Amino acid sequence: MKPVYEDDFVSLYHGDLFDVLPTLQPGSIHxxxxxxxxxxxxxxxxxxxxxxxxxxxxxxxxxxxxxxxxSKNERGFSFWCLQWLRICRQLVKEGGYGLVFIDWRNLPSMCDALQAADWIHRGVAAWDKGLTSRSPHRGYFRHQCEYIVWGTNGPCHKRDDAGPFKGCHHVPHDLKDKHHITGKPVRLMSELVQVAPIGETILDPFAGSGTTLLAAKREGRRAIGIEREKSYCDITINRLRSLDLQ
Ligand SMILES: C[S@@+](CC[C@H](N)C(=O)[O-])C[C@H]1O[C@@H](n2cnc3c(N)ncnc32)[C@H](O)[C@@H]1O
Structure with missing residues (x-):
């Protein structure tokens, strides 16, 4: 399968991850x-x-x-996550990381699926959106955080070059930096891509508007993205091209 976009750092595939992932090289992803x-x-x-x-x-x-x-229910969601998490793990090097976003409702399901896919579950980091999270009615706690379930493919090696990484990322939403309905801030993703050494490759099979790919490129990492919606592939390509112009 051919990428719809390619430069020295990023390859983007337009398609379903279950069709694209098997075409990637096992062990090629950090x-x-x-x-x-x-x-x-x-x-x-x-x-x-x-x-x-x-x-x-x-x-x-x-x-x-x-x-x-x-629109999957909890059981369908866990089963589906297990399938793609397993294929992704087979592409990741031994000792490489798996970082997966989720909200409070499906946090238990995601932790289960990660382990069922034979990742070693190491913890849960938080993205604190502060008061830029959606405001609930009075008398209700804000859903102020989303979570990053993380693990490694086998042992978690001690590193001289990076970490310990932050367990809580305080990054407010900025509508000017939000190109997808559920888009993540570039600053947040720039902090997370630090888990991969410079020059290594990051995989994002749910690329959306390409925020992970953009952050990886900005931080000197390579990245492979997959996205099923053509409109979001176009948005990603435009964002990556504008980065080149900066
Ligand atoms: C939560 S969004 C990712 C947003 C991204 N982090 C950003 O900042 O723009 C998830 C994306 O996964 C895509 N997606 C869902 N199922 C997919 C599949 N089976 N294969 C590839 N992409 C898929 C959706 O179209 C959606 O754009």
Whole structure:
């Protein structure tokens, strides 16, 4: 399969990860860093749950396209995560990292799936959005954090070159830096890509608007991205090209 975009640092594939991942070389990836659809509060298989209605306050996506694959119930979600986490682990070098975003609802399912896929589960880091998280009604705790479930493919080697890495990342949302309905800030992803040494390759099979790829390139890491929605591939390509112009 041919990438839709390629430069010295980044390759982006337009397609389903289950078609693309088997074409990649086992052991060629240093770290999996990814942000799958959370299927948060999904009503069940076959029921349409538009992420715009779920994740955009007031249903206003500010022109950002919607995406599919966000309506699995908890059991379906765990089973699905196990499948792609297993294939990704086979691509990651021994001692490489797996970092996967999730919210509070599906945190237990993601921890289970990571272990079922034979990653060694090492912990959970937090992304603290501060008061830029969606505001709930009075009397309710804010869902202020999203989580990064992390593990390694086998032993976690002691490092002289990096870490210990932050267990809590305080990075507010900035709408100017949000190119996907559930997009992550570049600063947050720039902190996370530090787990891979300079020049190593990071895999993001749920690339969305390409934030992981952009951060990797900015920080001197290589990256491979996969995204199923053509509109988001186009957004990613534009962002990577603008980075070249900076
Ligand atoms: C939560 S978003 C990632 C957002 C990204 N972190 C960003 O900052 O833009 C997840 C993405 O995974 C894509 N996706 C869902 N299922 C997929 C699949 N089977 N293969 C490839 N991409 C998929 C969706 O289209 C969506 O854009």
């Amino acid at each position: 770290s999996l860093i990814t942000d799958p659809p959370y299927c948060s509060g999904a009503p069940g298989a076959g029921v349409k749950a538009d992420p715009v209605k779920k994740y955009c306050q007031g249903g206003n996506a500010l022109g950002r396209p919607t995406f599919g694959g966000d």
